[in-house]
Amino acid sequence: MTHKCIHWFRKGLRLHDNPALMAALRDCKELYPVFILDPHLFDKTRVGLNRWRFLVGALTDLDRSLQKLNSRLFVVRGRPEDVFPQLFTEWKITKLTYEFDTEPYSASRDKRVTALAKEHKVEVVYKVSHTLYDIDRINEENNGKAPLTYNRMQAIVKTLGPPKKPVAAPTVEDVKGLKTPHLGNDMNYYGVPALDELGHDTLELGEEPFPGGEQEALRRLEEHMKKSGWVCSFEKPQTSPNSLSPSTTVLSPYVAFGCLSARTFWWKLTEVYQGKKHSDPPVSLHGQLLWREFFYTASVGVPNFNKMEGNPVCTQVDWDSNHDYLAAWREARTGFPFIDAIMTQLRREGWIHHLARHAVACFLTRGDLWISWEEGQKVFEELLLDGDWALNAGNWQWLSASTFFHQFFRVYSPVAFGKKTDKNGDYIKKYLPILKKFPAQYIYEPWKAPRSVQQAAGCVVGKDYPRPIVEHEVISKKNIQRMKLAYAKRSGNSDESASKKQGVKREAPSVVHMLKKKGKK
DNA sequence: CAACGGTTGTTCTC
DNA sequence: GAGAACAACCGTTG
Numbered sequence: 001m002t003h004k005c006i007h008w009f010r011k012g013l014r015l016h017d018n019p020a021l022m023a024a025l026r027d028c029k030e031l032y033p034v035f036i037l038d039p040h041l042f043d044k045t046r047v048g049l050n051r052w053r054f055l056v057g058a059l060t061d062l063d064r065s066l067q068k069l070n071s072r073l074f075v076v077r078g079r080p081e082d083v084f085p086q087l088f089t090e091w092k093i094t095k096l097t098y099e100f101d102t103e104p105y106s107a108s109r110d111k112r113v114t115a116l117a118k119e120h121k122v123e124v125v126y127k128v129s130h131t132l133y134d135i136d137r138i139n140e141e142n143n144g145k146a147p148l149t150y151n152r153m154q155a156i157v158k159t160l161g162p163p164k165k166p167v168a169a170p171t172v173e174d175v176k177g178l179k180t181p182h183l184g185n186d187m188n189y190y191g192v193p194a195l196d197e198l199g200h201d202t203l204e205l206g207e208e209p210f211p212g213g214e215q216e217a218l219r220r221l222e223e224h225m226k227k228s229g230w231v232c233s234f235e236k237p238q239t240s241p242n243s244l245s246p247s248t249t250v251l252s253p254y255v256a257f258g259c260l261s262a263r264t265f266w267w268k269l270t271e272v273y274q275g276k277k278h279s280d281p282p283v284s285l286h287g288q289l290l291w292r293e294f295f296y297t298a299s300v301g302v303p304n305f306n307k308m309e310g311n312p313v314c315t316q317v318d319w320d321s322n323h324d325y326l327a328a329w330r331e332a333r334t335g336f337p338f339i340d341a342i343m344t345q346l347r348r349e350g351w352i353h354h355l356a357r358h359a360v361a362c363f364l365t366r367g368d369l370w371i372s373w374e375e376g377q378k379v380f381e382e383l384l385l386d387g388d389w390a391l392n393a394g395n396w397q398w399l400s401a402s403t404f405f406h407q408f409f410r411v412y413s414p415v416a417f418g419k420k421t422d423k424n425g426d427y428i429k430k431y432l433p434i435l436k437k438f439p440a441q442y443i444y445e446p447w448k449a450p451r452s453v454q455q456a457a458g459c460v461v462g463k464d465y466p467r468p469i470v471e472h473e474v475i476s477k478k479n480i481q482r483m484k485l486a487y488a489k490r491s492g493n494s495d496e497s498a499s500k501k502q503g504v505k506r507e508a509p510s511v512v513h514m515l516k517k518k519g520k521k
Numbered sequence: 522c523a524a525c526g527g528t529t530g531t532t533c534t535c
Numbered sequence: 536g537a538g539a540a541c542a543a544c545c546g547t548t549g
Contacts, residue, residue, distance in 0.1 A: 148545095148547095149546060149547070151527080239529090241529090282528045287528075355529060407545080409543060
């Protein structure tokens with residue numbers, strides 16, 4: 001029992017499957033569980049109220065769980081570079097533990113903190129537990145480059161075997177003989193933040209369908225895993241983007257903050273699958289966790305992954321900057337009820353179905369508004385409970401057909417897509433009650449309703465609800481041509497750079513080599 | 522070089 | 536409800 005140890009929580013806001021926390025408990029006489037409110041990560045403009053509330057919930061839950069182990073959480077305000085030297089000295093710290101984090105900011109931050117720890121003669125221990133695998137290992141197995149297709153990714157992962165088994169949460173037995181000083185101090189002493197601490201208007205708060213925290217995460221996991229038939233037959237593309245209650249697990253916010261370990265989720269699924277016929281990646285629930293791994297791998301292997309410029313795998317597109325269009329999209333007033341309902345749900349609840357994200361992302365970028373995916377990325381990062389740097393950047397590039405996905409001629413219709421799973425428009429009526437009296441025939445395109453129908457519904461388009469800001473049938477065809485042009489330039493450009501790099505030659509598409517292909521057999 | 526497969530398009534026809 | 540046309544991309548594989 002020699003160490004005075006800080007375990008630094010960042011993501012990984014949990015006790016289960018937390019190997020770095022377990023490392024902190026080893027040979028420890030004084031334990032200080034710390035979370036830092038880094039102003040670079042947490043400010044009002046970057047963290048919307050719902051996501052902030054989720055975090056506060058997660059920290060509250062973590063504090064409670066630590067108290068059951070005769071410890072507590074210390075929430076410290078400030079930049080980690082400023083905070084740690086003070087804490088090292090004040091608490092006479094000898095060891096620092098944390099969970100490995102792949103994000104560029106985190107990596108540079110952790111490097112700086114590790115250097116400071118060294119100056120203070122503090123031993124640093126970190127463990128991989130946010131992802132299924134050590135992401136660097138995957139890239140190494142692929143000759144040092146990120147796999148750019150899911151198939152390739154799967155092949156690599158296969159050679160690595162299944163993910164590590166999760167480690168159990170610490171028990172009272174594990175913390176025997178160690179103490180956490182300042183336990184009895186009042187709540188304000190490094191206390192969990194209040195909801196208004198970032199300066200949000202908390203009056204805007206609605207209900208909380210997805211409260212933050214490890215306990216809620218594990219409860220939610222159990223609730224879904226009990227439905228073994230549902231789990232075994234799960235196919236993501238078959239789930240509905242506009243059901244009135246979520247058609248998927250909504251475990252993503254918990255995995256993003258690390259309230260739920262991806263490995264715990266993985267092995268729980270394995271258990272449920274055991275001996276049963278079940279769906280497989282990419283569409284299965286295991287497959288969803290591998291998608292997460294896929295984007296994490298790309299985010300580590302590709303420089304400037306959250307940007308278009310300087311991102312070697314991202315097609316360079318001449319996106320417009322149209323503030324009016326962007327604001328209309330963000331504020332749910334595009335005049336397309338399906339799009340506006342989704343954006344309303346996003347703003348109100350902080351979660352929307354994956355395919356709903358597809359619809360609004362395609363609409364913002366290559367489908368209709370021709371606005372950069374980086375703008376959408378910012379909005380999602382602020383508003384989504386499950387906002388995750390790697391997944392957000394990766395999926396925006398996917399949907400904008402900038403990389404990973406290239407069939408840019410497949411455009412989601414802001415009218416037709418939602419109808420497939422919600423013919424009556426109940427989802428629209430829920431989130432846009434102004435339209436609730438519209439007959440189903442017109443609910444997806446109210447501007448087509450005769451004046452008399454609009455008046456009878458108590459909603460005149462152009463007065464009570466906006467006219468559509470674009471004509472989808474026209475603009476989407478134009479945009480496909482603009483994408484085609486961007487791709488043609490891409491082939492031209494990469495001709496030089498690619499041949500330098502690895503001798504791969506690519507030519508601008510020639511006119512005639514497109515014979516009709518037969519469909520699948 | 523050509524064929525193949527790609528989590529999740531739309532619309533029309535049978 | 537399945538299949539084809541629509542216009543046609545990429546990375547990977549052989």
